[in-house]
Amino acid sequence: MSVATLDGPIQKIDSHVHLWDAEHTPQPWMTSEHAAIARPFGPADIVPLLERNHLDAVIVVQGACLDTDTDYLLAEADRNDWIAAVTAWVCLDQPERTAARLDALQARSKFRGVRHLSHNEPDHWLIREPTLECLAILEERDLILEVPVVFPRHFDDVVDLAERFPHLRIVIDHLGKPPIGTPEMAAWATELGAAAEHANVFAKVSGLNTALPRADWTIGDLQPCVEVALDCFGPERLMCGSDWPVALLNGDYDRVWALTSSALTAAAPAASDLLLGGNAQRIYRLDNPLET
Numbered sequence: 396m397s398v399a400t401l402d403g404p405i406q407k408i409d410s411h412v413h414l415w416d417a418e419h420t421p422q423p424w425m426t427s428e429h430a431a432i433a434r435p436f437g438p439a440d441i442v443p444l445l446e447r448n449h450l451d452a453v454i455v456v457q458g459a460c461l462d463t464d465t466d467y468l469l470a471e472a473d474r475n476d477w478i479a480a481v482t483a484w485v486c487l488d489q490p491e492r493t494a495a496r497l498d499a500l501q502a503r504s505k506f507r508g509v510r511h512l513s514h515n516e517p518d519h520w521l522i523r524e525p526t527l528e529c530l531a532i533l534e535e536r537d538l539i540l541e542v543p544v545v546f547p548r549h550f551d552d553v554v555d556l557a558e559r560f561p562h563l564r565i566v567i568d569h570l571g572k573p574p575i576g577t578p579e580m581a582a583w584a585t586e587l588g589a590a591a592e593h594a595n596v597f598a599k600v601s602g603l604n605t606a607l608p609r610a611d612w613t614i615g616d617l618q619p620c621v622e623v624a625l626d627c628f629g630p631e632r633l634m635c636g637s638d639w640p641v642a643l644l645n646g647d648y649d650r651v652w653a654l655t656s657s658a659l660t661a662a663a664p665a666a667s668d669l670l671l672g673g674n675a676q677r678i679y680r681l682d683n684p685l686e687t
Contacts, residue, residue, distance in 0.1 A: 406451050406668075406672050407449060407450045407451050407452075407671050407672045408450070408451060408452045408453065408454065408479065408634075408635075408671070408672040408675040408676065408681075409445070409450050409452075409453045409454070409635070409636055409637050409639070409652065410453075410454045410599050410601065410634035410635060410636035410675045411454065411456055411568065411569075411599050411601040411602070411634075411636025411637060411638050412441065412453040412454065412455050412456065412636070412637060412638075412639050413436065413455065413456055413457075413458045413638075413639065413640060413641065414436055414437055414438070414441075414455055414458075414467070414468060414471055415435065415436055415458050415459070415464070415467075416435040416436075416437060416467070417433075417434075417435065418435070419463065419467050420458070420459055420461065420463055420464045420467045421459060421461070422458050422459050423459060423460075423461075424458075424459070424512060424515060428644075429644070431643060431644055432640045432641060432643055432644060436639075436640040437471070438471060438474075438475055440640075441453070441639065441648075442477070444639070444648040444649070444652075445477060447649065448648070448649060448652050448653070450652075451477070451672070452477050452478070452479040452672075452681075453477060453478060453479065454478075454479060454480045454481075454482065454507075454636075454675060454679060455468050455471070455472065455478050455480070455481050455482070456481075456482045456510060456541065456568075457482060457483050457484040457510050459484065459512075460484050460486075460511060460512055461484065462484070462496070464483075464484055465481075465483040465484050465485070465500070468481050468483060469481055469483065469500075469503050469505065469506065472503075472505040473503075473505075478505065479505065479676075479679070479681045480505050480506075480507040480508075480679045480681060481503075481505050481506055481507065482507060482508040482509065482510050482539065482541050483500060483506060483508070483509060483510075484509065484510065484511060485497060485500070485509045485511075485529075486511075486529075487509065487511045487526050487529040487530065488520075488523065488525040488526050488529065489525065489529070490525065490528040490529050490532065493529040493532055494532055497532065497533075497536060497538070501536065507538070507539055507679045507680070508533075508538050508539025508540065508541055508564075508566070508679070509533060509538060509539070509540060509541070510540070510541035510542070510543065510568075512543060513542060513543060513549065514543045514544075514545045514548070514549065518548055519552060521542070521549070521552040521553075521555075521556060522552050522555050522556065527559065530556065530559075530560060530563065531560065533560075533563060534560045534562050534563040537562075538564075539564045539565075539566055539678070539679065540556070540563055540564070540565050540566070541565075541566045541568055542565060542566070542567055542568065543568045543569070544567045544568060544569070544571035544572065545571065545572045546571045546572050546573060546574060546579070546582075546583045546586060547579075547582065547583070547586060549571070550571060550586035550587070550589065550590055551586075553565060553567060553590045553596065554589055554590055554593065557590065557593035557595055557596050558593065560595075561593075561595055562595065563595060564595055564597065564678065565593075565595060565596045565597070566596075566597045566598065566599060566634075566678070567587075567590065567596065567597070567598040567599065568598075568599050568601065568602070569599060569601050569602035569603065569606070569638065570587065570598055570599070570600060570601075570602075570603065570620055570624055571583065571586070571587060571590075571598075572602070572606050573587075573603070573606060573620045573623075574606070575603065575606050575607055575616060575617075575619070575620060576607070576616065580619065580623075583623075584623045584627070587623060587624065587627050588623075588626075588627045590627075591627035591628045591632070596628075596632070597628070597632045597633070597634070597674075597678055598624060598628055598632065598633055598634075599633075599634050599635075599636045600620075600621060600624055600633055600634065600635050600636065600655060600658075600659055600670075601634075601635070601636030601637060601638045601655070602636070602638035602641065602642065603616075603617050603620055603655065604617075604642055604645045604646045604651050604654075604655075605638065605641060605642060605644050605645050607645060610645060610646075612645070612646070613654070614654045614657055614658050614661075617654060617655060617658040618658050618661075618662070621658040621659055621662050622662050625659075625662050625663055630663045630665075630666030630669055630670060631666070631669060631674060632674065632678075633659070633670055633674060634670070634674050634675045634678065635652075635655055635656050635659055635670055635671050636655075637651050637652050637655070638651075639651070656670075656671055659671070
């Protein structure tokens, strides 16, 4: 695949992609509901999709809370130039273990941030004292925290973290899973807006199709979420992502990318370059490999 490298002009970036192979990286969160994606998904599966949709690069995000998952993703990143960055897993409730693991990960040039499947933890896990100590280490090392926010459980925690750690870049995945088409959308918009008041908070417009109960969803279903997100964050703090292969639970890559990106560019046509790649390049500092 011919793509831009970190030294070249990355133009279009899918900001949220997963890779996994249960032989090497089991995904313990999978249940019978995930049967359609309970198989390996690796570079050979996604490269044709990126080529067909004229994408230059992706940001790969952890799927399992396992060091082996991180090792697998970074190994694939070393082999594939089109993987521009990796958001890895690090144990975020044991500060000494966190610091030691980060020492090793920061020697890898494509390592950019950390995510834990906090939505599988008890409420307010993110603001427990051990977790806060670990997040202080992320802030000190200028690393990103990605949060798989689920409305309404986690928005207050994001606001709390943004205030405690004003220099920590916090990325909300999937716009916090908006309750599309329900009366709760107004409350979600309020919560998203409260988080967006903090300049160190960003968001990915991704995974919206799996928040919909129907298979025949359209761009019209996505548009209200996109418009709220733009009102809250403006065009410079949002990124477009597919959430592949999770997205396959309610669509295919071509459709998900086309309709998600079209909803964004239709709402903010003058900012399409930022929304489809420029923001991800800046927020994840893709032009500046980490010092080792």
